[in-house]
Amino acid sequence: xxxxxxxLPTLISDPKEADTISHKLMQRAGLIDxxxxxxxxxxxxGLSVLRNVESIxxxxxxxxxxxxxxxxxxxxxxxxxxxxxxxxxxxDMFRVKDRKGSEFGLSPTHEEIICDIVRxxxxxxxxxxxxxxxxxxxFRDEPRPRAGIIRGREFLMKDAYSFHATEEDAExxxxxxxxxxxxxxxxxxxSYIIVEAETGLIGGSFSHEFIALSDSGEDTVFVCPKCGYSxxxxxxxIGIRDLEPASDGEPKxxxxxxxxxxxxxxxxxxxxxxxxxxxxIYKADSEFVAAVILGTDELAEKKLKKVLGCKELKxxxxxxxxxxxxTPVGFSGPIGLKLKMIADNSIKGRKNLVVGGNKMDxxxxxxxxxxxxxxxxxxxxxxxxxxxxxxxxxxxxxEKRGIELGHTFKxxxxxxxxxxxxxxxxxxxxxxxxMGCYGIGVSRIVATIIEQNCDERGIIWPKALAPFxxxxxxxxxxxxxxxxLSDEIYSVLEKEGIKVLYDDRIESPGxxxxxxxxxxxxxxxxxxxxxxxxxxxxxxxxxxxxxxxxLDELIGRISRE
RNA sequence: CGGGGUGUAGCGCAGUCUGGUUUAGCGCGCAGCGUUCGGGACGCUGAGGUCGGAGGUUCGAAUCCUCUCACCCCGACCA
Numbered sequence: 001x002x003x004x005x006x007x008l009p010t011l012i013s014d015p016k017e018a019d020t021i022s023h024k025l026m027q028r029a030g031l032i033d034x035x036x037x038x039x040x041x042x043x044x045x046g047l048s049v050l051r052n053v054e055s056i057x058x059x060x061x062x063x064x065x066x067x068x069x070x071x072x073x074x075x076x077x078x079x080x081x082x083x084x085x086x087x088x089x090x091x092d093m094f095r096v097k098d099r100k101g102s103e104f105g106l107s108p109t110h111e112e113i114i115c116d117i118v119r120x121x122x123x124x125x126x127x128x129x130x131x132x133x134x135x136x137x138x139f140r141d142e143p144r145p146r147a148g149i150i151r152g153r154e155f156l157m158k159d160a161y162s163f164h165a166t167e168e169d170a171e172x173x174x175x176x177x178x179x180x181x182x183x184x185x186x187x188x189x190x191s192y193i194i195v196e197a198e199t200g201l202i203g204g205s206f207s208h209e210f211i212a213l214s215d216s217g218e219d220t221v222f223v224c225p226k227c228g229y230s231x232x233x234x235x236x237x238i239g240i241r242d243l244e245p246a247s248d249g250e251p252k253x254x255x256x257x258x259x260x261x262x263x264x265x266x267x268x269x270x271x272x273x274x275x276x277x278x279x280x281i282y283k284a285d286s287e288f289v290a291a292v293i294l295g296t297d298e299l300a301e302k303k304l305k306k307v308l309g310c311k312e313l314k315x316x317x318x319x320x321x322x323x324x325x326x327t328p329v330g331f332s333g334p335i336g337l338k339l340k341m342i343a344d345n346s347i348k349g350r351k352n353l354v355v356g357g358n359k360m361d362x363x364x365x366x367x368x369x370x371x372x373x374x375x376x377x378x379x380x381x382x383x384x385x386x387x388x389x390x391x392x393x394x395x396x397x398x399e400k401r402g403i404e405l406g407h408t409f410k411x412x413x414x415x416x417x418x419x420x421x422x423x424x425x426x427x428x429x430x431x432x433x434x435m436g437c438y439g440i441g442v443s444r445i446v447a448t449i450i451e452q453n454c455d456e457r458g459i460i461w462p463k464a465l466a467p468f469x470x471x472x473x474x475x476x477x478x479x480x481x482x483x484x485l486s487d488e489i490y491s492v493l494e495k496e497g498i499k500v501l502y503d504d505r506i507e508s509p510g511x512x513x514x515x516x517x518x519x520x521x522x523x524x525x526x527x528x529x530x531x532x533x534x535x536x537x538x539x540x541x542x543x544x545x546x547x548x549x550x551l552d553e554l555i556g557r558i559s560r561e
Numbered sequence: 562c563g564g565g566g567u568g569u570a571g572c573g574c575a576g577u578c579u580g581g582u583u584u585a586g587c588g589c590g591c592a593g594c595g596u597u598c599g600g601g602a603c604g605c606u607g608a609g610g611u612c613g614g615a616g617g618u619u620c621g622a623a624u625c626c627u628c629u630c631a632c633c634c635c636g637a638c639c640a
Contacts, residue, residue, distance in 0.1 A: 011571095011589095012590080013573050014573090015572075015573085016572090016573070016632095016633080017567090017633050017634095019634075092638090109640085140640080143562075143637080144635095144636090144637090144638080144639090146633090146634085151640085155640090219640095404640055407640060441640065444640085473599095475599060476598050476599095478598085479598085506598095508597085508599095509599045509600065510598095510602075511600085513599075513600045514600065514601045517600090526599080529599080
């Protein structure tokens with residue numbers, strides 16, 4: 001491709017609205033153009049990369065026997081109503097009406113649609129298992145799109161669905177998808193971790209998130225550098241902390257007028273906030289419970305939910321707290337509380353604590369756990385912090401930011417029950433089909449690659465994903481000698497099937513080098529005054545290493561591995 | 562949805578507080594001509610704007626007032 005005939009609108013300065021590195025570079029290097037908030041066009045060079053990502057994804061999906069299909073974006077409300085997600089999705093789903101007034105949703109995901117395809121057509125165990133995938137545009141009306149295409153309202157996703165007769169088979173498929181995901185992210189050259197995750201609106205029994213580490217990421221994860229343990233913020237298991245021990249004190253009521261926050265109380269009593277105890281009142285399904293944690297911690301609701309085994313867990317409302325404990329908000333404490341009490345295990349054996357007095361404007365100092373109150377259960381119910389001890393080894397957890405690239409779910413029968421997907425086994429008995437679903441944010445991958453592969457000059461594409469293999473820079477297209485040589489190199493490379501972008505523009509060398517570095521094509525072939533067929537300059541974008549090769553060596557040097 | 566911020570040429574900005582000297586400027590980019598040609602060259606000439614939109618105040622509005630729309634960031638929420 002000759003650059004004079006190509007559409008590559010590069011920018012010298014960062015666009016004002018972008019502040020993550022990948023967003024800036026995608027706009028500056030002419031990969032994308034914003035149409036509206038969270039909605040982007042892929043320009044030619046951006047689309048090349050997107051297609052390269054797609055082909056890696058497709059190859060790995062095909063390799064594990066998943067069949068590609070394509071489902072519609074516009075989907076009738078009736079299907080969503082079957083599973084209840086027409087309501088559950090709320091404002092996150094874009095909705096439209098047809099001319100007759102029938103309601104449709106722009107699909108944010110496709111469980112309902114694939115189930116509708118499969119049900120009725122698969123009635124026998126003999127037709128199972130099945131696995132399908134598609135690469136398709138998804139719509140989600142995000143409350144806050146951000147960071148360019150990292151969180152868009154319209155984005156490209158690979159979603160896959162598998163159907164099984166048995167749990168064991170579903171788990172085997174889960175493993176196959178899991179391994180395929182690892183291969184995909186390895187081939188893209190990502191540095192990533194895999195964490196156990198929550199299933200959210202998709203539902204199901206368990207799931208894993210594939211998270212690329214990046215400071216621009218929106219997810220917080222914890223990694224143990226020693227044993228490799230990794231988990232998301234609200235699930236990371238923490239070992240026992242080695243807190244400064246305190247000696248026993250005498251319980252004493254103190255008057256703390258209007259002081260409800262840990263900070264205020266600690267300041268007022270001149271106490272270390274770690275000696276304070278927070279007592280949070282939650283409503284677990286229909287029962288009120290008290291969660292007791294250190295003043296310096298935050299409660300991990302998902303952990304507490306798991307400990308309680310309840311379906312719904314919500315912080316109790318102000319009036320409900322008064323009703324359940326007889327105490328206004330901010331003065332609840334563990335002593336004499338008549339609710340089920342779960343305490344974080346870092347409270348076990350702690351002494352000389354400050355707790356709420358279960359009385360207006362009152363706290364109690366000098367309290368010891370075990371002596372003055374005994375929770376029903378000790379458990380890990382706090383959110384992890386940087387440098388917390390690892391539960392699996394003696395290491396320390398490190399807090400990192402990441403971008404979620406993939407998510408695998410073992411769904412079980414959530415959708416097959418709602419949509420009546422049944423099959424007959426060998427004995428003619430009816431069962432619900434067991435499902436799995438597996439997603440990858442394809443467009444998000446493109447941004448994430450840039451996050452992990454760039455320098456101050458611009459993008460550095462991994463060779464497997466680059467929009468072109470090489471950029472051929474003719475330093476002076478008005479010089480016949482240089483142009484003849486450049487033309488010859490260009491036609492030789494093209495003939496060999498090497499994708500080359502030929503910078504034949506009449507521009508200053510500085511601009512050409514700057515653009516080449518910005519768009520990040522792995523190899524730069526530079527044709528300047530000293531160049532001959534026997535002495536062609538080849539520069540690697542990533543390292544900026546220069547070497548001089550003969551024309552017939554060039555192909556071998558830059559062909560894809 | 563709560564908090565903060567921004568809308569002036571393709572991009573980045575000044576001008577707004579204190580209305581009039583602006584025919585609305587500057588840099589980059591763009592077009593033409595010439596000189597350059599190994600790290601975002603230089604000179605000359607030129608094109609490009611209903612100052613986000615609507616209404617209002619005023620002799621006069623980019624500037625003041627009211628409403629509104631769009632976009633960005635933090636949070637909440639979510640893949």
